Amino acid sequence: DQQVKQNSPSLSVQEGRISILNCDYTNSMFDYFLWYKKYPAEGPTFLISISSIKDKNEDGRFTVFLNKSAKHLSLHIVPSQPGDSAVYFCAAFTGTASKLTFGTGTRLQVTL
Amino acid sequence: NAGVMQNPRHLVRRRGQEARLRCSPVKGHSHVYWYRQLPEEGLKFMVYLQKENIIDESGMPKERFSAEFPKEGPSILRIQQVVRGDSAAYFCASRGQSNQPQHFGDGTRLSIL
Numbered sequence: 740d741q742q743v744k745q746n747s748p749s750l751s752v753q754e755g756r757i758s759i760l761n762c763d764y765t766n767s768m769f770d771y772f773l774w775y776k777k778y779p780a781e782g783p784t785f786l787i788s789i790s791s792i793k794d795k796n797e798d799g800r801f802t803v804f805l806n807k808s809a810k811h812l813s814l815h816i817v818p819s820q821p822g823d824s825a826v827y828f829c830a831a832f833t834g835t836a837s838k839l840t841f842g843t844g845t846r847l848q849v850t851l
Numbered sequence: 852n853a854g855v856m857q858n859p860r861h862l863v864r865r866r867g868q869e870a871r872l873r874c875s876p877v878k879g880h881s882h883v884y885w886y887r888q889l890p891e892e893g894l895k896f897m898v899y900l901q902k903e904n905i906i907d908e909s910g911m912p913k914e915r916f917s918a919e920f921p922k923e924g925p926s927i928l929r930i931q932q933v934v935r936g937d938s939a940a941y942f943c944a945s946r947g948q949s950n951q952p953q954h955f956g957d958g959t960r961l962s963i964l
Contacts, residue, residue, distance in 0.1 A: 743893075745893075771950060773952055775955075780957070781957050781958075782855070782857075782942050782944075782955035782956050782957045782958050783894070783942070783955045784955070785952040785953070785954060788952055828893060828894070834949075834950070837882070837884075837899065837946075837949070838884060838896040838899055838907060838909075838910070839884070839886075839894070839896060839944075839953060840896065841886075841893035841894045841895070842893055843891075843892055843893040844893055
């Protein structure tokens with residue numbers, strides 16, 4: 740049962756343009772959503788999070804949007820840079836069970 | 852990666868041997884999580900521990916796998932009698948207060964011959 744889904748395995752964006760990574764979930768009990776970035780042979784690095792009581796959170800070039808009625812969130816990266824090329828994981832947890840449930844990841848390639 | 856240290860980074864075992872994976876959390880963090888990643892998949896939760904206590908082991912296989920987080924020293928994930936299907940990357944994460952993000956180590960890549 741895949742409770743967190745990232746339906747796009749890969750995405751290619753030109754440098755300077757916007758990258759939009761999408762994530763859908765099925766468990767309405769999730770309280771927090773997070774995005775992690777992962778380079779090969781390294782662990783995931785926390786990027787940004789959002790509480791279920793908000794619909795937007797912004798941190799520099801990264802913005803996360805949450806649409807609870809659609810059970811959908813997205814990560815916007817503006818402007819995209821070559822160093823953003825990595826695999827991005829969406830994750831979620833409930834307040835009572837702090838284990839993270841991860842999506843399968845989207846590989847972002849930012850081209851020159 | 853945010854101070855979580857895992858060792859070894861790579862571990863090779865033959866079928867039937869034991870594997871011990873170690874994780875030292877960020878200093879001051881008392882919550883430790885173990886996740887497993889198979890090739891081309893996301894990370895899957897295995898176990899959540901606080902000092903000397905297992906809080907949630909709902910993701911742990913029922914046999915051969917065990918975890919501990921003693922009062923002193925690192926957290927240990929132990930896999931007995933390893934099989935080929937245990938080959939994966941094993942990641943440890945730690946966090947501080949509630950709702951703070953988990954910070955991950957760089958993982959241990961376990962290969963079974």
